[in-house]
Amino acid sequence: MINEEISQLIKSRKSIYPNEFNGSEIDKEVIIELLQNANHAPTHKLTQPWIFKIFSSNAKIKLLNEIFNINTDMDELKKNQLSQNFQKSSHIICICMKENSNLLPEWEEISATAMAVQNIWISCSGTSIGGYWSTPKYAKHLHSFLSLNENERCLGFFYLGVHDSNRSGTSRRKNILEKTEWFE
DSSP: OOOHHHHHHHHTOOOOOGGGBOOOOOOHHHHHHHHHHHTTSOOGGGOOOEEEEEEEHHHHHHHHHHHHHHOTTOOHHHHHHHHHHHHHOSEEEEEEEEOOTTTSOHHHHHHHHHHHHHHHHHHHTTSSEEEEEEOOGGGGGGTTTTTOOTTEEEEEEEEEEEBOOOOOSOOOOOOGGGGOOOOO
16 A cells, blocks of 8 residues: 555645745754755666755846846846745746766656655645746747756756745546556
């Protein structure tokens, strides 16, 4: 039988959007613990392709300004919304990945990185810490700002913040049997 605590933890994972954060700061030790959990994601051939670039305090402003610099056509409404998201977030993690194309297909490295992010997300379940993974188009243009090597790339941002929300983590999901085909 499956461990009920683990099942409940997985089912309670939820996206908490940055506009739901209250602006409180998360201790660095907690961020490190989240990253340590991320580091235990499955990874073929132990390539561990995930790279996390963490922005907090004044560094968030530098990241935001760089986003504005590379998006000269961003309208004021979008700029204001993004500024609010950055301000209310405690930390912004740039989720990056190292490609190991000589060893593995790209999709395996992306999958491993996504599982590392899932570990962060699940680690936030049942706490006042919320997270949201955003994949804006401009993330791919932050290569030099993030000091990424040629075989590395940014897959988006994981916004982390403290929230006061008490909404349920269970979301409307289709019945798994509608998406399952058995062969016996």
